[in-house]
Amino acid sequence: MSALAAQGLRQRTDYTHKFNTRAGRHGWLRLTPAYSVKIVEALISRHGRPRRILDPFCGTATTALSAAYHGHEGVSTDINPFLVWLGSVKLARYPRSVLASTRAAGARVLDAVGRGAVEPVETPPIHNIERWWPATALTFLCMLKSGIEQESEKPSPERDLLLVAFCRTLIGLSNAAFNHQSMSFKDASQLSIPFGGDMEQRFRDDLQLVLEGAHNNPKGTGQIVFGDARNLTQVIDGPFDLIVTSPPYANRMSYIRELRPYMYWLDFLDSGRHAGELDWSAIGGTWGVATSRLIRWEMPNGSCVHPLLVDSLSKIAHDDNKNGLLLSKYVAKYFNDIRDHIVSLLPLVKQGSELHYIVGNSTFYGVLLSVEKIYAAIFEDLGFEEVQCSAIRKRNSKKELFEFDVSARWPG
Numbered sequence: 001m002s003a004l005a006a007q008g009l010r011q012r013t014d015y016t017h018k019f020n021t022r023a024g025r026h027g028w029l030r031l032t033p034a035y036s037v038k039i040v041e042a043l044i045s046r047h048g049r050p051r052r053i054l055d056p057f058c059g060t061a062t063t064a065l066s067a068a069y070h071g072h073e074g075v076s077t078d079i080n081p082f083l084v085w086l087g088s089v090k091l092a093r094y095p096r097s098v099l100a101s102t103r104a105a106g107a108r109v110l111d112a113v114g115r116g117a118v119e120p121v122e123t124p125p126i127h128n129i130e131r132w133w134p135a136t137a138l139t140f141l142c143m144l145k146s147g148i149e150q151e152s153e154k155p156s157p158e159r160d161l162l163l164v165a166f167c168r169t170l171i172g173l174s175n176a177a178f179n180h181q182s183m184s185f186k187d188a189s190q191l192s193i194p195f196g197g198d199m200e201q202r203f204r205d206d207l208q209l210v211l212e213g214a215h216n217n218p219k220g221t222g223q224i225v226f227g228d229a230r231n232l233t234q235v236i237d238g239p240f241d242l243i244v245t246s247p248p249y250a251n252r253m254s255y256i257r258e259l260r261p262y263m264y265w266l267d268f269l270d271s272g273r274h275a276g277e278l279d280w281s282a283i284g285g286t287w288g289v290a291t292s293r294l295i296r297w298e299m300p301n302g303s304c305v306h307p308l309l310v311d312s313l314s315k316i317a318h319d320d321n322k323n324g325l326l327l328s329k330y331v332a333k334y335f336n337d338i339r340d341h342i343v344s345l346l347p348l349v350k351q352g353s354e355l356h357y358i359v360g361n362s363t364f365y366g367v368l369l370s371v372e373k374i375y376a377a378i379f380e381d382l383g384f385e386e387v388q389c390s391a392i393r394k395r396n397s398k399k400e401l402f403e404f405d406v407s408a409r410w411p412g
Contacts, residue, residue, distance in 0.1 A: 025090045025213040028164050030171070031060050031258060035246040035358050039392065039405075040066045043244050043356050047072070050220065051241035054348065056229040056341065059255075061087030061222075063244045068218035077227040077235060079282050082259060082268040087224035089160045094214040102158040102214075106207045109147035109162070110200050118146040124264035125271060132261065137173040140199045144169070145265065161210055167262045168206035173199060174261060229283065230340040238348030243355035247341070248284035250334045250371050251362045252327075255279075257287050283337040286330055295325075299332050306377045309335055312369050321365040331369060339378050346382065351412020355384075360395060360403045372404035384408035 026037045040063050044053065051072050055063035058078035067074030068091055078084050112118050120142035123129055133141065148166060152159035177186045227235030229247075248255065256263070256279040263269040269278070276288025286294055299305070309331075317328035349355070362369040372389040379387045387408040395401040 024216055025065060026060070026062060028090065028210060028213060029060065029086065029167055029262070031255070035059075035062060037062050037066055039358060040244055043405075044070050044072065044242070047242060052239070053242045053244060054236075054240040055245045056232060056243070056345065057245050057247045058083050058087050058224055059246065061090045061224060064222040064224060065090050065218065068220040068222040071220040073220060074222035075225070075236060075240070076222070077225045077229060077232065079226070079228050080255065080259070080278065081226060082263045082266065084224050084226045085160075085266075085268075086164070089164060091218065091222040091224065092157065092160070093217045094157060094161070096215075098157045098161075099211050099214060102161045103207070103211060105151050105158050106162060106165070106204070109144065109151050110203065112147045112150070113140070113143045114200065116143075118143050118150060121146045121149070124269075126260065126264050127272060132174050132176065133170075134175075137199065141166075141170050141173065141265070144203060161214060162207070163266060165203060165207040165210045167266070168210070169199075169203045170265055171261060172202055172206065176261070228281070230337060230344055232341075232344040233347050236348065239350035239353070240348055241350055241353050243345070243349065243353070243357075245356070246358040247338065248282065248334075249360045249362065250284065250331055250369060251360070252284070252286050252330065254285055254287035255282065256285065283341065284330075284334050291326070294329055294333065297329055297333055299336060303336055304339065304381060305332075305335075306374055306381075308370060308377065309374050312364075312367055315367040316364045316369075318365070324365060327364050331364070335374060335378075338375070342378055342382060346410075349410045351410060353410045353412075355408055355410075357406045358392070358403065359406055361401060363400065368400055372406050375406045376408075379406070379408040383411065385411055 044063075044066050047070075051067075053063065053067040053072050053074050055061075055074070055076040058064065058076035060083070061076060064074030064076040064087060074091070076087060078087070120139065123138055123142060126132060129138070144166060148159065148162045152162065175186050225235050256269075256275050260269060260275060263275075269275050272288055276290055279285030279287040280290035280293055313328045313332055316331060317324045321327075357375055359371050359375055361371045376387045376389050385408065388406070390405045390407065392403045392405055395403055
């Protein structure tokens with residue numbers, strides 16, 4: 001699609017994470033950059049007979065869960081252990097007996113918290129945690145987490161569902177704001193939460209929403225596997241009929257930053273250093289220690305670099321741009337990692353299989369980075385056929401930013 005034609009696209013909220021909040025299990029937890037289940041449904045629903053569908057960038061398990069609901073086998077990978085846990089919980093089947101026992105367990109937890117019969121856990125080591133939660137909310141959350149741990153000491157379906165509800169409550173009681181692409185904070189004066197009934201009712205409501213989603217079991221199957229998308233054959237087996245994914249965007253959005261409140265409270269993170277290390281291991285991560293390592297990174301010898309990318313890197317690294325060299329390295333490493341990922345995908349795709357990558361373009365210092373065209377060039381270079389870039393929607397930030405479906409077919 002031409003740039004002129006793309007200009008006529010709307011900012012479709014039904015093609016964003018906002019649509020997911022009304023879609024059962026898809027709406028359990030919010031990840032700001034998550035792509036819409038509506039986009040995934042439109043792509044998967046074209047395929048009638050059961051298929052194996054892969055999403056190498058799990059995120060909140062949108063693709064795998066949609067595939068399972070349509071009767072397919074959904075497989076997904078992620079390098080973030082919290083997202084592997086969350087996706088697995090969303091894909092699980094829950095009998096009515098588990099829903100009833102979870103509801104009863106939640107009532108016992110709230111009763112124990114209300115009576116002060118639990119010893120609160122320590123607050124997680126989040127920097128400047130008082131910016132996130134007022135003292136009353138922190139006290140309640142520490143007691144609630146303790147109550148859940150005492151109620152279900154070992155991993156179980158009941159514990160998983162209680163923890164998803166806990167995650168909803170902790171973000172609901174926080175000072176976090178989601179009115180921008182990235183998470184920000186409200187004015188502290190906007191949030192005043194009395195300890196007691198209001199917070200208990202919030203958890204009760206959150207648990208009810210989680211249980212309603214858990215009641216609707218998928219008819220297909222799915223699994224979420226911990227692994228690096230650049231080394232897929234080490235963790236999963238092919239072949240796959242369809243690949244539907246939305247990889248990290250080339251915009252310095254840190255998924256660790258967005259997820260850190262959940263990850264600290266559920267013990268997936270224990271320090272800022274740990275967070276930076278995990279972000280460095282992910283594609284597109286530049287938070288914490290990842291930034292200092294990036295400046296020392298160099299493009300490997302023999303890397304295939306598209307002329308369009310070379311031109312963009314040169315403009316971004318211009319001396320007039322503060323941190324231009326750093327950001328040019330960020331973009332170069334991003335596409336080097338993406339190419340490694342697609343190479344690792346090749347042994348897993350079936351002949352004639354179809355793939356769809358939902359990506360967004362970016363700007364750096366006024367330089368438009370045509371991400372979709374570079375993806376398309378990588379696919380063509382690696383032997384894919386019928387490569388197309390279709391603009392899906394206008395994003396709600398800068399006027400030149402759009403979201404695209406870059407599609408292709410493996411020969412056969």
